[in-house]
Amino acid sequence: MDSPTDQSGLTYWSSRRMPPARTLLCRLDQVFSAPQPTRSPVLFIHGFPDSPAMYDAYHTPAERGQPWLHGRSIYTLALPNRQSNPAPLPSLADLRNGRLQREFNALVQAVIAASPTGKIIIVAHDWGATFTWALIRSRPDLPVEKLVSLSVGSSFRYDLAEHGPRALAWLYTIIFGIPYYLPTAGVRSVLNKALQQAGYGSPSRAEAYRDSYHYWDWPQRLALLVPRLFGWDAQPAFTDIRFPVLFMRSTMDRIATTAGFEAYLRERSDCRVLVFEDVNHWFPEQHAERVLAEIRQFM
Numbered sequence: 001m002d003s004p005t006d007q008s009g010l011t012y013w014s015s016r017r018m019p020p021a022r023t024l025l026c027r028l029d030q031v032f033s034a035p036q037p038t039r040s041p042v043l044f045i046h047g048f049p050d051s052p053a054m055y056d057a058y059h060t061p062a063e064r065g066q067p068w069l070h071g072r073s074i075y076t077l078a079l080p081n082r083q084s085n086p087a088p089l090p091s092l093a094d095l096r097n098g099r100l101q102r103e104f105n106a107l108v109q110a111v112i113a114a115s116p117t118g119k120i121i122i123v124a125h126d127w128g129a130t131f132t133w134a135l136i137r138s139r140p141d142l143p144v145e146k147l148v149s150l151s152v153g154s155s156f157r158y159d160l161a162e163h164g165p166r167a168l169a170w171l172y173t174i175i176f177g178i179p180y181y182l183p184t185a186g187v188r189s190v191l192n193k194a195l196q197q198a199g200y201g202s203p204s205r206a207e208a209y210r211d212s213y214h215y216w217d218w219p220q221r222l223a224l225l226v227p228r229l230f231g232w233d234a235q236p237a238f239t240d241i242r243f244p245v246l247f248m249r250s251t252m253d254r255i256a257t258t259a260g261f262e263a264y265l266r267e268r269s270d271c272r273v274l275v276f277e278d279v280n281h282w283f284p285e286q287h288a289e290r291v292l293a294e295i296r297q298f299m
Helices: 011-016 092-096 099-114 127-138 160-181 185-198 205-215 218-223 225-229 251-256 259-267 288-298
Strands: 027-032 042-045 074-078 120-125 144-150 245-250 272-276
Touching: 027 099, 042 127, 074 099, 092 099, 099 120, 099 127, 120 127, 127 144, 144 288, 160 185, 160 205, 160 218, 160 225, 160 251, 185 205, 218 225, 245 251, 245 259, 245 288, 259 272, 272 288
Parallel strands: 042 074, 042 120, 120 144, 144 245, 245 272
Antiparallel strands: 027 074
């Protein structure tokens, strides 16, 4: 077992002198410890890409003075990526056997265990939201006080009946996933240009190929594309949701949600759905103040 101060900067474990028994691919940080907290902690869950820096504007000293965040401990949870855990990338065996989801679930549970209320507030984007919803589907009783889900809904469908011609947009996973198997300069360049066209403006965009492991299963998706377009393996909207949800997405994110999920939230007085027409998928980072205004009101 590694020493409690040698966990790649995992400040949560270091503060409790209880390091995990093995080196983790996922990373949990406690970025702020509230003195004598009595309110549920906030867990910001990072997605793809540039995930460690994505929520920097959400927990500044000034923002911690806002009523919604005041007096709460703050954690961040990042899936492996080129900045927080640049090497090694998850192996194919790790991905196939669900190691990331198991680590993710355990780290969320660790924050719950440290909560003075026994509950947590989650703000999650992209793959962070995907993993969050997967955990909630397996544990609908998860003690979530409130959830802010950005871009990704509670379940996916790939078919024409749900998305119309946009269902073909799932082919983007090929462009994003090939670099995991073939990280050549040419393939990296194609991914870089695809991200640029989608509106992603990070100066480290050229290194985004390191996050392509998220799309490792694109060969299977491609092989099953035709039957999925016609409804095979379609998921019903998951609506066993026992806490308030603020769901925000851009029009670009339509394929990462279902109409049934959004209709269910709109029927609940404690939930809210916002669709932005003038932003891209990375609006939580590129338009942080706009998102924060909605979070403050929701909380």
